[in-house]
Amino acid sequence: MTRAAAMLLAALLPASLRAADYVYLPAATFEMGCVPRDTACHKDEHPRHTVAFSAGFWIGRTEVTVDDFRAFVTATGYRTLAESDGWSYVVERRILQKPRLKWDSAADGKLPVAHVSWYDAASYCAWSGGRLPTEAEWEYAARGGIAGARHVWGDAATPLVGGRKLANVWDESVKTSYPNEKGIVAGYDDGYPRLAPVGRFAPNAFGLHDMAGNLMEWCADWYNTFTYAASGQDPQGPPMAGERVLRGGSWNDGPDYLRLSDRFGYMPSLHSDSIGFRCARNVLP
Amino acid sequence: MKTPGIPRLAGVALGVSIVASCGPAKVETNAKDGLAYVLVPAGTFQMGAVPNDADAVGDERPRHTVHIERPFRLGRTEVTVAAFRRFAEASGRRTTAEMDAWSWVVNGSELDKKEGVSWRAPGIEQGDAHPVVQVSWYDAEAYCAWAGGRLPSEAEWEYAARGGLEGKKYAWGDDTTPHVNGRPHANVADESARRVFSGWTHFAGYDDGHVYTAPVGAFEPNSFGLHDMAGNVWEWTADWYDDNQYASPAAAGTAGPELGVHRVLRGGAWSDDPSHLRVSMRNKDAAVRRLPTTGFRCVWEAGR
Numbered sequence: 001m002t003r004a005a006a007m008l009l010a011a012l013l014p015a016s017l018r019a020a021d022y023v024y025l026p027a028a029t030f031e032m033g034c035v036p037r038d039t040a041c042h043k044d045e046h047p048r049h050t051v052a053f054s055a056g057f058w059i060g061r062t063e064v065t066v067d068d069f070r071a072f073v074t075a076t077g078y079r080t081l082a083e084s085d086g087w088s089y090v091v092e093r094r095i096l097q098k099p100r101l102k103w104d105s106a107a108d109g110k111l112p113v114a115h116v117s118w119y120d121a122a123s124y125c126a127w128s129g130g131r132l133p134t135e136a137e138w139e140y141a142a143r144g145g146i147a148g149a150r151h152v153w154g155d156a157a158t159p160l161v162g163g164r165k166l167a168n169v170w171d172e173s174v175k176t177s178y179p180n181e182k183g184i185v186a187g188y189d190d191g192y193p194r195l196a197p198v199g200r201f202a203p204n205a206f207g208l209h210d211m212a213g214n215l216m217e218w219c220a221d222w223y224n225t226f227t228y229a230a231s232g233q234d235p236q237g238p239p240m241a242g243e244r245v246l247r248g249g250s251w252n253d254g255p256d257y258l259r260l261s262d263r264f265g266y267m268p269s270l271h272s273d274s275i276g277f278r279c280a281r282n283v284l285p
Numbered sequence: 286m287k288t289p290g291i292p293r294l295a296g297v298a299l300g301v302s303i304v305a306s307c308g309p310a311k312v313e314t315n316a317k318d319g320l321a322y323v324l325v326p327a328g329t330f331q332m333g334a335v336p337n338d339a340d341a342v343g344d345e346r347p348r349h350t351v352h353i354e355r356p357f358r359l360g361r362t363e364v365t366v367a368a369f370r371r372f373a374e375a376s377g378r379r380t381t382a383e384m385d386a387w388s389w390v391v392n393g394s395e396l397d398k399k400e401g402v403s404w405r406a407p408g409i410e411q412g413d414a415h416p417v418v419q420v421s422w423y424d425a426e427a428y429c430a431w432a433g434g435r436l437p438s439e440a441e442w443e444y445a446a447r448g449g450l451e452g453k454k455y456a457w458g459d460d461t462t463p464h465v466n467g468r469p470h471a472n473v474a475d476e477s478a479r480r481v482f483s484g485w486t487h488f489a490g491y492d493d494g495h496v497y498t499a500p501v502g503a504f505e506p507n508s509f510g511l512h513d514m515a516g517n518v519w520e521w522t523a524d525w526y527d528d529n530q531y532a533s534p535a536a537a538g539t540a541g542p543e544l545g546v547h548r549v550l551r552g553g554a555w556s557d558d559p560s561h562l563r564v565s566m567r568n569k570d571a572a573v574r575r576l577p578t579t580g581f582r583c584v585w586e587a588g589r
Contacts, residue, residue, distance in 0.1 A: 079427065081423060081572075084423055084426050084427075084572075085572070086543065119384055122384060123379075240387040240398045240400055267571075267573070268385070268573070
């Protein structure tokens with residue numbers, strides 16, 4: 001699909017759906033993995049391969065917010081792993097355990113919810129009538145119908161496209177805290193040293209916000225490095241691994257980890273200030 | 286032994302040394318989970334490796350004095366499959382193994398991943414009265430909170446396991462096998478287990494009659510009236526593991542470290558040999574880990 005076709009498709013969706021919390025993506029085929037001429041790809045992004053979806057699905061327009069998660073906790077009494085652990089990981093120059101940090105430690109309810117493990121994320125999505133997106137669904141959604149781009153925002157070196165800012169990443173804004181920081185997206189200032197409220201940045205062609213940056217997002221799949229050799233129709237990922245897939249990079253990631261096809265796997269019990277999620281669903285309620 | 290504030294219960298003076306020698310333990314049933322809980326008296330004890338224990342390792346030292354300031358009600362047995370089912374049905378909670386859709390099974394001296402394994406299908410033969418296994422620390426913590434309690438601290442656990450016996454190597458005393466006064470006291474790696482797992486080290490000459498888990502309470506209790514504090518299944522405790530914990534100034538209390546990456550397991554299981562059955566032996570694992578050898582018991586606090 002071309003960018004114009006994708007935008008036309010988005011424009012043709014009923015306004016009620018475009019404006020809703022979820023965006024419908026029809027059954028389609030796309031090329032998943034390392035795009036040609038991207039020399040920064042890791043082994044696990046190869047081989048690039050064709051993925052086909054036999055049915056359309058809905059995906060969250062934004063990452064799940066603190067307010068969204070509060071509704072879940074209020075309704076169910078759910079206790080996150082970070083609460084049971086009594087600490088969560090934060091990035092303060094280096095990664096450290098910080099006592100009593102948890103999902104509602106953020107004051108702003110419109111921030112994407114962080115400090116959630118894969119179990120917490122999957123439990124939220126199930127409660128809301130959905131599920132986590134598969135890794136293939138996630139990448140298809142992130143590409144926004146544009147084939148062969150290195151980033152969610154296209155091939156530009158920074159998320160500044162046509163004068164619009166498209167992502168909250170590790171950028172010039174972190175220099176307020178870390179003046180000598182290297183590894184940032186140079187020449188780009190998104191205005192947020194850490195997390196940004198959801199939807200502050202321009203969406204991709206499917207109308208999805210923050211598919212790059214803000215928080216890394218849990219996917220349904222187990223992670224391994226050779227998944228792509230076996231994918232095809234409606235891939236669900238490998239069975240019985242020890243790590244779950246995280247995609248999209250976060251406010252804490254520079255150019256190396258913001259590439260659209262970049263993959264990350266971590267223990268599903270991990271919770272930190274750079275990990276969140278969005279949900280997918282087969283049908284709307 | 287110091288016995289501060291000896292509580293009087295049912296007309297019987299319950300000091301540590303007294304309860305060890307006479308009088309039935311006070312037992313109450315928790316209506317929530319249907320399990321029996323034993324009142325463990327307050328007291329003071331020596332925690333850690335006993336002198337002359339050649340099997341002890343560094344994290345069991347130094348032996349140090351711990352004060353248990355208040356009596357507490359501890360599960361008389363490990364949490365059973367039936368009780369856990371009650372919890373699962375009431376709470377709707379899915380365990381870590383169920384969400385992962387796989388768990389570990391014993392394959393000789395190895396552990397293998399297997400799809401569909403969880404407490405409901407643990408990979409070993411179990412009945413409703415057996416201790417629930419394949420539960421993570423998070424599952425155990427959630428169960429205890431639901432039942433009106435919490436997991437015991439590591440210090441509470443060892444105090445309870447010693448049952449007022451001072452300076453003993455095992456929960457059953459110093460005998461080299463759990464066969465004491467003509468009665469079996471624990472389900473461990475024994476002659477029964479060896480018939481299936483020929484490569485295992487075991488309690489030679491001891492046969493408890495069970496290869497895998499045994500129904501809870503099938504063996505003799507310790508002096509506090511607690512069953513299976515040695516063997517059957519490893520038991521999660523509330524504490525983070527710190528190999529240097531006993532050297533810290535905080536070790537005299539019952540609070541564990543504030544931060545950590547592994548939780549403490551105690552007591553040994555049906556699969557463990559003498560070195561692991563020692564009452565001071567400290568095991569640890571990631572809080573998401575669940576095995577066919579891992580279960581727990583709770584401290585019941587509601588109404589206190």
